[in-house]
Amino acid sequence: MRVCKDAACCKPKRLGDLKIMNNTLRSSIVGPVAVLVTLVLAGCGGSGGSSSASNPPPTTYTIGGSVIGLNSNSTVTILYGGKNALSATTNGPFTLPTAVPNSTTYTVAVGTSPSGQSCGVQNGAGTVDAANVTSIYVYCTDNVSAATLNGTYDLASLNIDDDADQLFTAVPFNGTGTQGSSTVKGDQAGTTFPTATDNGGPYTVTTVLALPALTSGTTNQGAIAGADGDEFYWLVNAVNANGAGPALLFGVKPLTSATTASLAGTWTTVGLTQAAKPYVTEQSLTINADGSFTGTQSTLDVTGVATPQTITGPASSFSVTNNIVSSGGNSGYISANGEFMMLTFVTQQSGGAAANYPDLIVGIKQGTGVTLATLNGVYSIGSLGFATASTGNGETFTLSFDGQGNFGGTYATNDNGVTTNSVDFSGTYTVTASGGVTLTDSSGGVYPGAVSADGNLIVAATLTGGGTQEPQMFAGFRQ
Secondary structure: OOOOOOHHHHOOOOHHHHHHHHHHHHOOOHHHHHHHHHHHHHHOOOOOOOHHHHOOOOOEEOEEEEEEOOOOOOOEEEEEOOEEEEEEOOOEEEEOOOOEEOOOEEEEEEOOOOOOEEEEEEOOEEEOOOOOEEEEEEEEEEOOOHHHOEEEEEEEEEEOOOOEEEEEEEEEEEOOOEEOOEEEEEEEOOOEOOEEEEOOEEEEEEEEOOEEEEEEOOOEEEEEOHHHOOEEEEEEOOOOOOOOOOEEEEEEOEOOOOOHHHHOEEEEEEEEEOOOOOEEEEEEEEEOOOOOEEEEEEEEEOOOOEEEEEEEEOOOOOEEEOOEEEEOOEEEEEEOOOOEEEEEEOOOOOOOHHHOOOEEEEEEEOOOOOOHHHOEEEEEEEEEEEOOOOOEEEEEEEEEEEOOOEEEEEEEEEEOOEEEEEEEEEEEEEEOOOOEEEEEEOOOOEEEEEEOOOOOEEEEEOOOOOOOOOOEEEEEEEO
């Protein structure tokens, strides 16, 4: 039923009126009359103005994600479909300026990287699926080369296959791809403590897909800690064809002026011990200038038993002599920036094999004022864990943290001699103001740990009891 708002307009016309109107039409210009007729019909409730309501515009969706790792006062250009779409000058969320319909395929890439950095894209291609795209990471890392790994380093490792740990002292890296010989002390299954000479070998530092990569020899792969090169790691047998099991090694350019007072502060350490029941340990320690400490310790063994406890130590529990950090039978070094510590068991203690199991411990010094944004950028992380009393896995992670509580990336693994590449790994993270971190992966696995105050270093461990997780340690660096 039509409703008329104007009675005069909608009143039925007499036949005579129609004749008069018809004569008028014949004597008028057609264009204006056509417009007049249209307006008359519209005013009388005609259908002239309703087409947009019956054909609404299609729903569109935005494409975006996060910029991470970009240095201050820098710019990275983002391409969409091969064309310059956006210039980003800060880390954080970004949205491309043009929304697109559902089922649109998209490709996002980097156009120009800033000076001193290489930038790439993670999750940069896909198809819009009835929702805004927010999962793209545009990441930037510092440019590095063999020259970045240059100087004298100290190394510590734990080898699951050999049931042994080792501490390498004064290892020269010449900055052009050659690692020189060094002295190495070891703990072989808690029964022998040999001293030998390591002959070194070749190494390379390259950037592949905007990610720094460290290779030692032909089978060991890892990463270095950004442009300063103060720390590095590699997974032994990350690439292998002979079924060899994994080992994890960390290196630091040592603090040559280190004293016990250099250790004073709050530390989180994670360690793996190859005992009769191998276990991982996380410690939150306050170390004092006299070497005493207080803190908490959580332990998870290979049978799934988790044990938390409070720990303390008197003066000289930690000591530093000739730059060597000692605690119990463990010895090692702290990095030149004073933020990273590594220890391994190379000094025999009384009590036999049960008191002298091989291990590897790494730790970071924490600070204050840490937020989600502190953990931002691309991190290379090494991991080692046990599946049984004599078998285990080593992993190399490349993870992007968006500064907002989300992370994503991939890892490659050597699982007791079987290599698997590019496994997806993602989830969420929380932080505390003092640098405590909890990672939760998409499968519900929980990994507590810590991040340094500058966000450059991270450690974590698996500590969930009941057999739901294997004992495993993680440590790495922002690129």
